[in-house]
Amino acid sequence: MVAYKRRRRSFPRRKVCRFCADSNVKIDYKDPKLLKYFITERGKIIPRRISGNCARHQREITTAIKRARHIALMPYTTIQPH
């Protein structure tokens, strides 16, 4: 229990979904500048529990990233460091 509590304390801020907070921002696969905030340096999609997105917008982000990858606007993976 103690360890669990400590872990929770290290993330005190409950993030709000930025797309719910600002409805002007539209999720579009043609906008890699926006989408790159939701991938890691390796190019993996950041999970919802870390990005703080709501389920609906995380789903939109995911499809947008996958589309952007298909058309080479975003990488599937970055070159692996040896």
Place this chain on the structure above:
Amino acid sequence: MRRYETLFIVTPDSSDEDLQAVADKIKGVITGMNGKVASYDEQGKKSLAYNIKKQNRGYYVLMDYLGHAEVVAELERNMRLDDRILKYLTVKLADQVDPATVVAEEPKPRKQVDETEVAAEEPKPREQVDEAEVAAEEAKPREQVDEAEVAAEEAQSPEVQESEEEEKKEE
């Protein structure tokens, strides 16, 4: 009719004539099957996130059009056959669109509205806050704090040394 959007990449070593030829060919495919091209936007040469057919750059073209599902099938078949086109992606934007209404409602007015709203909303609060903060920081506290800190440091340093010495003695 449905509204589709196709983003495709043309080989980087193609000339302006090649790009024009590709545009004419693709538009011809759509109009030939009773489709309607709403917009054809050449976005210019961009670098690719990964190599496609050993190319690391390409001309991106975004095309917005109306048509039935057969139009998309025929268009993609043509794109697959054409060596100048590296890759394509088709997305359905809307079902059951009336072709007469579409050309009138081009997405330009929306963008203008967005830009003006952003311009009006964003800068004001930021600037005010910045100026207030800067003014508050610069005016009085810095000099006072600096003097106080220096004085405090000078005062403290001998004490610290003394206390350390005392600790050593105690040990």
